[in-house]
Amino acid sequence: MNVVIFGPPGAGKGTQSDNIVKKYNLYQVSTGDLLRNEVKNKTDVGKVIENIISKGDFATDEIVNDLIKKVIFDPNKKNKLIFDGYPRSLTQAENLDVLLNESHQKIDFIFFLNVKKETIIKRIEKRKILENRADDNLSTILKRYDTYMETTEPVLNFYSKKTNFYEIDGDQKIDEISTKIEEILSV
Numbered sequence: 001m002n003v004v005i006f007g008p009p010g011a012g013k014g015t016q017s018d019n020i021v022k023k024y025n026l027y028q029v030s031t032g033d034l035l036r037n038e039v040k041n042k043t044d045v046g047k048v049i050e051n052i053i054s055k056g057d058f059a060t061d062e063i064v065n066d067l068i069k070k071v072i073f074d075p076n077k078k079n080k081l082i083f084d085g086y087p088r089s090l091t092q093a094e095n096l097d098v099l100l101n102e103s104h105q106k107i108d109f110i111f112f113l114n115v116k117k118e119t120i121i122k123r124i125e126k127r128k129i130l131e132n133r134a135d136d137n138l139s140t141i142l143k144r145y146d147t148y149m150e151t152t153e154p155v156l157n158f159y160s161k162k163t164n165f166y167e168i169d170g171d172q173k174i175d176e177i178s179t180k181i182e183e184i185l186s187v
């Protein structure tokens, strides 16, 4: 099965996908991780996006779509993918459908983690202490939230019409969210 998990920064996408990866033996595809990797390895793309990420802006669809392609066409990962932080724009959502179609796959479950802005601020401040991410300071968080709302809203409209779309209350405790997701996945 292939799963998409999306929601604002700090919604718990990473934590929930880690859990699903372990339980269902899937491969996590985090575009945030893929992008940070490019930055760390100082690749051409990495040099272009370093500034963009630290400001809380989005990398271009072209860059992200390119990174995601390699993973989708990897035969070892076929039908074992969980997308975390992708798609974040309508163009990316449409691109994902095209790539999955071309590789004879589909999305089986779409989870939207819906979280209040105040919860996000609290969680990201905590994560900054734990992970020390360059983009986890308050002004960047607020900027990332606004960027998210602007560009990801169309993704929500696009996915919420589908029958395999599930909205989850992301303000709940981690365990409660995991239980809810597992209940849906096991049906």
Ligand code: AMP
Pocket (backbone or CB within 6 Å): 009, 031, 032, 033, 035, 052, 053, 056, 057, 058, 059, 060, 061, 064, 084, 085, 086, 087, 088, 092, 135, 144
């Ligand atoms: P994340 O780890 O998912 O919170 O992503 C961290 C940052 O990477 C985001 O704030 C964006 O700057 C960038 N990023 C991650 N995924 C995407 C995406 N699908 N499209 C554009 N930018 C992205």
